[in-house]
Amino acid sequence: DTGVSQDPRHxxxxxxxxxxxxxxxxxxxxxxxxxxxxxxxxxxxxxxxxNEAQLEKSRLLSDRFSAERPKGSFSTLEIQRTEQGDSxxxxxxxxxxxxxxxxxxGPGTRLTVT
Amino acid sequence: xxxxxxxxxxxxVFKGAPVExxxxxSYSGSPELFWYVQYSRxxxxxxxxxxxxxxxxGFTADLNKGETSFHLKKPxxxxxxxAMYYCALMAGGxxxxxxxxxxxxxxxx
Numbered sequence: 001d002t003g004v005s006q007d008p009r010h011x012x013x014x015x016x017x018x019x020x021x022x023x024x025x026x027x028x029x030x031x032x033x034x035x036x037x038x039x040x041x042x043x044x045x046x047x048x049x050x051n052e053a054q055l056e057k058s059r060l061l062s063d064r065f066s067a068e069r070p071k072g073s074f075s076t077l078e079i080q081r082t083e084q085g086d087s088x089x090x091x092x093x094x095x096x097x098x099x100x101x102x103x104x105x106g107p108g109t110r111l112t113v114t
Numbered sequence: 115x116x117x118x119x120x121x122x123x124x125x126x127v128f129k130g131a132p133v134e135x136x137x138x139x140s141y142s143g144s145p146e147l148f149w150y151v152q153y154s155r156x157x158x159x160x161x162x163x164x165x166x167x168x169x170x171x172g173f174t175a176d177l178n179k180g181e182t183s184f185h186l187k188k189p190x191x192x193x194x195x196x197a198m199y200y201c202a203l204m205a206g207g208x209x210x211x212x213x214x215x216x217x218x219x220x221x222x223x
Contacts (some may be wrong), residue, residue, distance in 0.1 A: 044142030
């Protein structure tokens with residue numbers, strides 16, 4: 001499968017714990033996006049990378065959230081001191097750098113904070 | 115600020131009936147509009163975009179700047195069209211996408 005992959009697919013954690021998610025984009029894509037989706041809502045933009053540079057962050061991304069893309073390939077999203085309100089589906093997408101390129105989505109990581 | 119509104123959470127139609135999924139947006143500039151679809155147990159995928167002016171799986175959408183709308187239409191619904199549909203807007207230099215809350219289309223056999 002050459003699509004966007006995310007790991008893990010499901011994560012259950014206790015409040016206060018740290019969690020880290022990984023996203024592997026389509027190999028030739030230099031743009032990578034993170035979104036969060038809660039029940040009954042559409043995906044909400046969190047952050048965007050072009051290669052290894054994080055170019056935009058949403059106000060939704062509090063200081064407990066950090067994202068990296070160290071070599072311009074895979075990306076990680078870390079949430080520190082998780083709260084119940086962090087429970088959501090975390091989606092990753094990637095696109096090529098050509099114009100308004102289509103974003104290809106991964107299957108998502110479902111986080112449940114108990 | 116950009117905003118996308120999909121007023122219907124659920125739309126049920128009979129097979130063979132016409133479908134119209136509504137989408138309105140607010141943005142001060144010239145956005146690009148998209149429809150994404152998510153079939154059961156599949157990932158979110160692009161259905162169509164306004165700049166392509168194409169028909170995908172029989173669906174079309176016309177951007178109406180006067181009414182700030184981008185409604186999705188299909189003349190004859192099929193059972194395999196049952197899915198979650200999201201209208202989305204892209205604006206700004208970094209291609210940030212703003213999604214609506216989605217409409218679940220249910221096609222009744």
